[in-house]
Amino acid sequence: MDDFSARDDQQLLSDHVAGDTQAFSELFRRHSDRLWAVAIRTCRDQEDAADALQEAMISAFRRAESFRGDAKVTTWLHRIVVNACLDRLRARKSKPTVPLPEAEPDLGTRDARDHIDEHVTRITVLEALDRLPEEQRLALTLVDLQGCSVEEASRILNVPDGTIKSRCFRGRSRMHELLRNPVETAHVTPNNAGENDDVREVDDGKR
Numbered sequence: 001m002d003d004f005s006a007r008d009d010q011q012l013l014s015d016h017v018a019g020d021t022q023a024f025s026e027l028f029r030r031h032s033d034r035l036w037a038v039a040i041r042t043c044r045d046q047e048d049a050a051d052a053l054q055e056a057m058i059s060a061f062r063r064a065e066s067f068r069g070d071a072k073v074t075t076w077l078h079r080i081v082v083n084a085c086l087d088r089l090r091a092r093k094s095k096p097t098v099p100l101p102e103a104e105p106d107l108g109t110r111d112a113r114d115h116i117d118e119h120v121t122r123i124t125v126l127e128a129l130d131r132l133p134e135e136q137r138l139a140l141t142l143v144d145l146q147g148c149s150v151e152e153a154s155r156i157l158n159v160p161d162g163t164i165k166s167r168c169f170r171g172r173s174r175m176h177e178l179l180r181n182p183v184e185t186a187h188v189t190p191n192n193a194g195e196n197d198d199v200r201e202v203d204d205g206k207r
Contacts, residue, residue: 009073017064024061031074034146035081041141042085044130049085056084071155078148078156082138089134128178136171139164144172 004026007015016023028035035056039049060080067076129137142153143164150168154161 010069013064013067013073016061024064027073027077028057031077034074035077037146038078038141039081039085041129041145042082042138043088048088052084052088053081056081059084072152075152075155078142079158082156128175131178132171132174136167136174139167140171140175143168 004012004022007023007026009027009030012020012023012027016027036049036053039053039056040046043049043052056077060077067073129140132140138157139153142148142156143150148156150161150164153164157164
């Protein structure tokens with residue numbers, strides 16, 4: 001059995017290019033949770049996110065030779081996932097949805113009430129996040145939800161560090177307003193929330 005733990009991401013990608021049939025599967029296994037989280041927060045739809053992630057991984061699998069090594073492998077993978085998600089967002093315009101629990105817990109227990117409170121809070125936060133302009137939502141997803149550094153987020157989105165900081169600042173400010181005054185700010189949508197710069201397809205190494 002292969003000892004994948006001895007190989008870092010770049011070695012796995014190189015081994016994949018060299019013909020190792022298991023290397024890319026291990027690479028995806030390592031990072032699938034974070035890549036999925038980015039896909040679902042970007043697409044805001046589970047089916048679209050799954051399709052975008054699948055398309056992105058097929059693209060990465062086929063174009064592994066294009067990896068230039070000027071960024072981390074995870075950054076390269078995130079770029080491809082974000083691009084696949086943005087392609088789907090451009091192809092369809094739909095309202096964000098937040099899944100409800102599959103089963104209703106017994107409301108008579110403290111744990112059940114805590115579960116409901118936690119779920120309602122999560123819905124409120126996610127709905128506020130979904131109201132942000134796409135640029136701010138992507139920046140906050142990468143930096144605040146995925147724990148990327150500003151520098152890594154700037155590489156993924158192909159914008160300067162200062163732009164990432166500005167988008168995060170504006171996004172956090174808008175989130176604070178939406179969570180503090182949900183009724184008063186209910187009319188705020190991604191189209192009038194205060195940032196007009198267009199999202200461009202980020203560089204995923206195609207050139």
